[in-house]
Amino acid sequence: MPGSRWTTPQIESLVDQIVHLSKPLPQIDIPGKTRAAINNQRKRLQRAGVLNGSFAGREVRPWTFPELKRLTAFTAEYGFSASFIAQMGLLPGRTKDSVSKMMGRHGLGNPAIKERARQACRFDPPRRAEFQRFLLGEGRSLPSIVIARKWGLAQKTVTAYRRSLGIQLSWREARSSDEYRRQQNKRAAAFVAHTRERWRQWRERKKAAWEKLRQQLSQRPDCPPARVCQACGEPWYAAREFFHVRTRRSPAGVKTSYCRICRLCRAERRRSPATGPACRAIAAHA
Numbered sequence: 001m002p003g004s005r006w007t008t009p010q011i012e013s014l015v016d017q018i019v020h021l022s023k024p025l026p027q028i029d030i031p032g033k034t035r036a037a038i039n040n041q042r043k044r045l046q047r048a049g050v051l052n053g054s055f056a057g058r059e060v061r062p063w064t065f066p067e068l069k070r071l072t073a074f075t076a077e078y079g080f081s082a083s084f085i086a087q088m089g090l091l092p093g094r095t096k097d098s099v100s101k102m103m104g105r106h107g108l109g110n111p112a113i114k115e116r117a118r119q120a121c122r123f124d125p126p127r128r129a130e131f132q133r134f135l136l137g138e139g140r141s142l143p144s145i146v147i148a149r150k151w152g153l154a155q156k157t158v159t160a161y162r163r164s165l166g167i168q169l170s171w172r173e174a175r176s177s178d179e180y181r182r183q184q185n186k187r188a189a190a191f192v193a194h195t196r197e198r199w200r201q202w203r204e205r206k207k208a209a210w211e212k213l214r215q216q217l218s219q220r221p222d223c224p225p226a227r228v229c230q231a232c233g234e235p236w237y238a239a240r241e242f243f244h245v246r247t248r249r250s251p252a253g254v255k256t257s258y259c260r261i262c263r264l265c266r267a268e269r270r271r272s273p274a275t276g277p278a279c280r281a282i283a284a285h286a
């Protein structure tokens, strides 16, 4: 059902509430307009430059194939969680929520953890009583994170139960639990450093091999034409070994062309999309 057109006083009131009163969306009130309508109008005004930057909006950066590939590896191969991926900056510029949403869309992630999230905190009364007995008894001095794993709960939930029962861990006990997390973070950081180092070595080996190949090609009578990489400036040759080949289908037939940047630079950009143009945007939903 299309709503009624915005009148000039309504638009003036909206601009006033955004620019002068700095109201966030839930507080903006225009009689006869829904929150969705207000949000849409706000977006239109922002695009038209009426809001003088008072409302920046949210920039949507579509996920790239390389990002999705890495996300798949992080979750399927290493079993990393969304919060871990975000915390370690494994996908630069992606928040925990955006990682989590993407995992959901692509059916990624640990089924046990997903199930835990679905069942979160839904203890029936007997089970809750059992859990409380455990906390007061044998679980009294265990780190919350260990109890969380054992009972399929979030660590926060365990902490909340402890607080409500008045049996928070002592400073010393909590510290050992913190220590555990610190160790975990350290292991994760080591993993990232290791991956980067492996990547650096791979790149070096590859480059050495390419230099040898370039040397060999230059001696041959059928040497392909030279082709300079637009990113690193290396004068390679126009060959599949050095440059990715793009094929485009058109009514006239299939057209092939070499990528502007060499395979090494291309791989580099795919690893950190922030430093170069995204390869190819993909739809946020699959």
Ligand SMILES: [Zn+2]
Residues within 6 Å of the ligand: 229, 230, 231, 232, 233, 234, 261, 262, 263, 264, 265, 266
């Ligand atoms: Zn290059």
